[in-house]
Amino acid sequence: xxxxTYLSTALLASLxxxxxxxxxxxxxxxxxxxxxxxxxxxKTADNSVYFALSDNDDALDFKPIxxxxxxxxxxxxxxxxxxxxxxxxxxxxxxxxYILGTDLNxxxxxxxxxxxxxxxxIFVWESTDLVTWTNERLVTVEDKTAGMAWAPDAFWDAxxxxxxxxxxxxxxxxxDTGHTGAPTLNTSMRYAYTSDFKTFTAPKTYVSLGDAPxxxxxxxxxxxxxxxxxxxxxxxxxxxSTNGLFGDWTTVDGAIADSDGFEAPYAFWDNVDIHRAYLLxxxxxxxxGIHAWTxxxxxxxxFAVDNTHNLAFMRHLSVLSVNQKQFDALSAF
Ligand SMILES: *[C@@H]1O[C@H](CO)[C@@H](O)[C@H](O)[C@H]1NC(C)=O
Numbered sequence: 001x002x003x004x005t006y007l008s009t010a011l012l013a014s015l016x017x018x019x020x021x022x023x024x025x026x027x028x029x030x031x032x033x034x035x036x037x038x039x040x041x042x043k044t045a046d047n048s049v050y051f052a053l054s055d056n057d058d059a060l061d062f063k064p065i066x067x068x069x070x071x072x073x074x075x076x077x078x079x080x081x082x083x084x085x086x087x088x089x090x091x092x093x094x095x096x097x098y099i100l101g102t103d104l105n106x107x108x109x110x111x112x113x114x115x116x117x118x119x120x121x122i123f124v125w126e127s128t129d130l131v132t133w134t135n136e137r138l139v140t141v142e143d144k145t146a147g148m149a150w151a152p153d154a155f156w157d158a159x160x161x162x163x164x165x166x167x168x169x170x171x172x173x174x175x176d177t178g179h180t181g182a183p184t185l186n187t188s189m190r191y192a193y194t195s196d197f198k199t200f201t202a203p204k205t206y207v208s209l210g211d212a213p214x215x216x217x218x219x220x221x222x223x224x225x226x227x228x229x230x231x232x233x234x235x236x237x238x239x240x241s242t243n244g245l246f247g248d249w250t251t252v253d254g255a256i257a258d259s260d261g262f263e264a265p266y267a268f269w270d271n272v273d274i275h276r277a278y279l280l281x282x283x284x285x286x287x288x289g290i291h292a293w294t295x296x297x298x299x300x301x302x303f304a305v306d307n308t309h310n311l312a313f314m315r316h317l318s319v320l321s322v323n324q325k326q327f328d329a330l331s332a333f
Contacts (some may be wrong), residue, residue, distance in 0.1 A: 034271045034321045037062070038130065038330060039280075040086040040099055041317035044288055047080035048073045049099060049125070049133075052314060053322075053330055056271050059278055060292050060309045066333040068313075072099070072125055076138040080105035081123050083151040083216075083264065085318040087163070090156045091195060097320070098197050099125045100152040100165075103138055115170050115187065116179040118148035122167065124197045130322070131329050141192055141200050145171045147179055149190070151264070153318065155219040157193070157245060164245055166191040166206055168215040187213035189230060216316070219245075220267045220277075220300055227252075227300055229265035229279070236265035236281055238301055255301040256293060261285070264316035267300055271321055279303045282316045290314040 036055040039062050043050060048070035052062035074081045081101035089096030103119035120142035125133040142149045152167040171185035188208035192200040207214050209232055217230040226241045228249065238255035241247045256265070262281035270276035277300035279293040289312025293303035322330065 031271065031321050031323070033323060035324045036322050036327045037268070037271070038086065038320045038322050038326070039314060039317050040084045040320070041290075041314040042082055042084055042101070043313070044315060046070060047082055047105060049081060049084055049101070050314070051330065051333070053327065055327070059268075059270055060294075060306060060311070062309075062311055062314065064313065065330055071333075072133045072136070074101075074103075074123055074136070076136060077103035077119055077121055077123070078105035078108065080107075083316040085151075085153040086320045087154045087197075088156070088320070090163075091161050093196065095128055097127045097130055098154075099123070099127075099133065100154060100197070102150050102152065102167075104148070104150070114148060116147045116172070118150075120144075120146050120149050120169075122149055122152040122165075126197075129329060130320075130326050131333065137198070139198065139200065141165065141167065142169055142190065142203055143171075144177075145174060145184075146190070146203070147172065147183070151216050151316065153218055154194075154197075155245070159244070160193060162193040162195045163197070164191055165194055165197075165200065166217050168213075168217075169203075186211065187215060189214050189217050216264045218266045218318070220269075222300055227267065229267060231263045231265065235260040235262050236279075238265075238303075240301075252301045256281075256303045258305050259293070259303075262291065266318050268319045268321070269300070274298065277303075278306075278319075280311065280314075280317060280319070283312070287312070288315065290317060 039052040049072040054062045083102040085100040087098040101123040121138040121140045124137050126135040127133045146169040150168040154163040154165045157164045169190045170183045170187045172179040189206040190203045191206040192203045194200045212232045220227040238252045239249040241249045264282035267279045275298035277295045292306040295303045
């Protein structure tokens with residue numbers, strides 16, 4: 001959120017009520033000089049990290065790069081990664097990028113078993129150029145009472161100068177060491193803070209809905225407001241807060257058209273049109289894969305279905321706005 005031109009209050013007051021972009025509307029833009037978008041994803045048939053690129057002509061026109069071969073293959077834990085998130089380094093880590101992901105090979109377990117005795121670690125890789133990824137690690141973020149740590153993503157909390165990292169987990173009683181009984185917390189959003197994706201604070205619960213599970217959260221800055229998306233019941237939910245991550249959240253009714261049966265909502269702003277935002281969600285069950293929605297009202301809600309792009313070659317993903325140098329380096333893969 002740096003680099004905006006501030007007009008003095010006196011100057012603003014002297015101007016007629018023109019459509020002057022305010023700082024908060026400018027913050028909708030990913031970055032005015034950026035030229036494209038990197039999608040960080042994986043495949044049902046190969047739980048490795050894959051990349052796809054699009055440019056400013058059409059943000060949703062993602063094409064696989066690297067000959068549709070993996071960029072990173074996990075070597076730790078279950079050796080299978082899902083739910084990939086790309087994070088921009090901030091603070092002391094400016095200039096770095098991180099990929100986070102779920103450690104789960106569903107081919108060797110079951111959904112029921114993996115929520116009871118699954119991995120409590122999240123995958124982390126680092127890069128400075130988006131091309132070379134190093135320092136693979138599996139960092140345990142959850143307590144022993146947790147059954148898993150799914151779909152990690154992170155949001156830079158400027159007030160703490162640390163990343164708010166979140167994931168979904170189910171918890172069991174302290175004395176139920178085998179996690180065979182009923183959960184003491186149904187699948188909920190959990191979180192911790194980190195500044196380096198190596199050391200994390202003790203995990204806590206962020207969103208819990210009692211009987212109903214909560215999974216797959218992502219956050220989007222909207223001027224001075226925040227939007228959060230997560231999945232409960234039959235599909236994705238969008239909420240908004242004007243007083244921060246731990247403030248008051250209001251559900252935006254009817255935010256996402258025809259989204260029942262979709263998971264993994266991930267929203268991002270258009271680089272050029274400050275009113276335009278995209279939402280990508282992963283269809284679950286048969287015909288799994290990414291589908292898109294667009295919103296053009298400047299509020300990243302009222303998402304309408306996009307029927308013109310076939311993005312189903314990707315799964316639960318995240319998107320990074322990239323500059324020309326990064327775009328060229330990624331294109332050369
Ligand atoms: C978890 O959800 C089930 C219904 O699916 C409910 O019966 C149970 O009470 C819930 N457990 C907790 C700890 O909220």
